[in-house]
Amino acid sequence: MPLTVVAAVGAASRQGALIKGGAALEELGKISTVALDKTGTLTRNTPVVIAAVPAAGVSETELLAVAAGVESRSEHPLAAAILAAAPDDIPTADDVIAVPGNGVHGRIGGVVVRLGKPGWVDPGALAAEVARLQEQGATAVVVERDQQTLGVIAVRDELRLEAAEAVAQLRSQHIDVAMLTGDNAPTARNLAAQAGIQTVHAELLPEDKAALITSLGKGRGIAMVGDGVNDAPALATADVGIAMGAMGTDVAIETADVALMGEDLRHLPQVLRLAKQARSIMLQNIALAMLIIVTLVPLAAFGVLGLAMVVLIHETAEVVVIANAIRAARPVTMAGLSIAEKSTTPYAVSIPVGAHHPGDACCPPIPVAVPRPPAGSTNLLG
Numbered sequence: 001m002p003l004t005v006v007a008a009v010g011a012a013s014r015q016g017a018l019i020k021g022g023a024a025l026e027e028l029g030k031i032s033t034v035a036l037d038k039t040g041t042l043t044r045n046t047p048v049v050i051a052a053v054p055a056a057g058v059s060e061t062e063l064l065a066v067a068a069g070v071e072s073r074s075e076h077p078l079a080a081a082i083l084a085a086a087p088d089d090i091p092t093a094d095d096v097i098a099v100p101g102n103g104v105h106g107r108i109g110g111v112v113v114r115l116g117k118p119g120w121v122d123p124g125a126l127a128a129e130v131a132r133l134q135e136q137g138a139t140a141v142v143v144e145r146d147q148q149t150l151g152v153i154a155v156r157d158e159l160r161l162e163a164a165e166a167v168a169q170l171r172s173q174h175i176d177v178a179m180l181t182g183d184n185a186p187t188a189r190n191l192a193a194q195a196g197i198q199t200v201h202a203e204l205l206p207e208d209k210a211a212l213i214t215s216l217g218k219g220r221g222i223a224m225v226g227d228g229v230n231d232a233p234a235l236a237t238a239d240v241g242i243a244m245g246a247m248g249t250d251v252a253i254e255t256a257d258v259a260l261m262g263e264d265l266r267h268l269p270q271v272l273r274l275a276k277q278a279r280s281i282m283l284q285n286i287a288l289a290m291l292i293i294v295t296l297v298p299l300a301a302f303g304v305l306g307l308a309m310v311v312l313i314h315e316t317a318e319v320v321v322i323a324n325a326i327r328a329a330r331p332v333t334m335a336g337l338s339i340a341e342k343s344t345t346p347y348a349v350s351i352p353v354g355a356h357h358p359g360d361a362c363c364p365p366i367p368v369a370v371p372r373p374p375a376g377s378t379n380l381l382g
Contacts, residue, residue, distance in 0.1 A: 003322060004285065007329035008278035015331055016262040017271040024257035027240045029279030030221035031272060034170055035213060035234070037226035038181035038188060039077055041244055041265070042195055043157035045227070047078050049085035050138055053129045054151035061087055063151040067143045069093040070106045070113050077228070078141065079104075081155045100230050101182045101205035103141070115143040115153075117184065119203075124149040137190040139183055162266050163195045169269035171196075173276070178216055180209045182230060209234035225268060242268065278328045285321045292317045 005022035012019050019025050036042055054063045068086030071079035073096035083090075093113065096106035103116015114121050121142040123130045129152055130140045138154040160166075170177050178199035181188050188202035201212055209224075210233035216222055217239065224231065224238035235241030235255045243256035244263075253259050260267045296313060299305045305313075 003325040004278055004282050004328045007326055008274060011329050011331045012271055012274055015270060015274070016260065016267055017274075018259045018261060019271075019275075020257050020259075024240060025275055025278060026282075027221060028223070028258065028272065028275035031175060031223045031240060031275075032220040033176045033178065033216055033218075033222040034268070034272075035178045035180050035209075035216055035222065035224045035238070036197070037209075037224075037228070037231050037234075038179055038183055038191060039157060040227040041225055042159060042163050042179065042191065044160050045077055045157065047081040047139075047155045047157035049081050049153055050156050051133060051154040052085070052151065053126060053133075053154070055124070055126060055149050058150050060151075063143060063153070065090045066108060066113060066145060066150060067115050067141070067153055069108050070096055070104055070115060073106065074098055074104050076104070077157070078139065078155050081157075082141070082153060085153075101208075108145075111146045113143070113145050115141055117182070117203075118142050122149065123152060126152050131186075134184045134186040135190075137187050139187055159191055159194050160265055162264055166265040166269055167196045169266065170272070173269060173273060175269075175272065180204055180212060180224075180234065182206075182209075206230045206233045210237040213237045223272075274331070281324055281328050285324055288317065288321060288324075 002022070005025055008025055009019050009022075012025075019028065039045070039047075049064075052060045052063055054060050064082065064086040068083050069091040070093045071082045072090065073093060076098070091108045093106040093108050096104060098104045099116065099120070102120040103114065105112065105114040105116075107113065118127075118130050118140055121144045123140075123142045126142070126149060130142065133140045133152065133154040136154075136156075138156045141153045141155060143150040143153065167177050176199070177197050178201065179188065179192050179195070179197045180201050182204050183202060185200075185202040188200050192198075192200045199216075204212065209231065213222060213224055213234050214237065221239045223240040223242055224234045225242045225244065226232075226235055227244040231243075232255045235243065240258060241256035242258045242260060243253045244260055258271065260271070292314065296305070296310050300307070300310045
């Protein structure tokens with residue numbers, strides 16, 4: 001088994017998936033349900049502002065500037081979209097605090113500003129606009145200043161081009177797929193339909209995602225795939241947490257058992273198929289070993305086989321087991337994906353030499369021999 005684990009982990013790393021140990025690999029091979037986060041996992045993680053609807057007496061420029069002032073201190077993917085759409089001159093915000101799953105609040109000029117999802121921030125008279133934007137598949141961000149609604153900003157992150165194919169490949173492996181998101185239900189259903197996902201759970205807080213993971217698994221292996229701080233509790237709760245490492249937050253990557261370093265979601269079914277293949281090889285080797293032991297022990301005990309023959313058969317079986325285990329090193333390449341290319345670019349690493357203290361017996365500086373000029377030559381330096 002250890003050889004199978006090493007071989008499979010090595011094959012996965014060559015395909016851009018980092019599996020953190022043998023236990024994670026074994027659990028990955030048992031997965032029957034995959035829960036996918038929406039933002040940054042199913043979507044491209046490049047959200048853009050598609051509309052800004054200010055309240056009466058507020059300009060669109062003012063709405064975007066106030067929102068950007070607070071979002072400039074946030075790491076949420078939607079923050080980058082709002083900053084990109086905002087004017088160059090934005091106010092400075094203080095005491096900015098992110099509320100996972102809801103939004104963010106801070107102070108601009110001593111006045112409290114909040115922005116986040118409807119329900120956490122009341123859209124007031126703009127409730128109809130919020131519903132219209134959500135039906136169009138956008139995420140509505142309500143902005144409030146001093147308990148007065150400033151407006152609504154609609155942000156949309158498009159589905160990854162390969163998302164539907166990745167979901168189809170998961171289903172071909174008899175794996176159930178569900179989507180978990182803190183976004184509104186209309187937007188979530190719209191995007192899930194494009195990806196071919198029937199099971200959708202929307203408007204979830206981080207703790208709701210973690211609680212839902214247990215019920216979705218139904219006692220079977222379940223994996224959670226996410227990339228943000230909001231996904232960390234669910235990643236830790238699932239049997240296997242999988243982080244989209246190329247664009248994921250540090251918290252998600254540290255919490256997860258597997259990190260997908262590429263930006264192609266099809267690496268997910270690929271690494272799952274590799275893990276299932278490795279688990280199958282492990283079971284084959286265990287079955288063969290048990291069969292050899294159960295067969296040889298009685299034959300040796302009753303004298304049917306001599307000691308030399310028993311040893312020969314046992315050693316031959318070990319060679320067969322090793323050869324079978326090495327098969328796990330063969331990468332499972334799916335259509336449209338290839339093995340990660342090896343870098344041929346040379347890297348120069350500079351390691352500064354620390355100062356040596358007199359009397360320190362460890363690691364004294366190596367004396368450099370200064371070549372002497374040949375006999376009869378002239379010393380040009382002096």
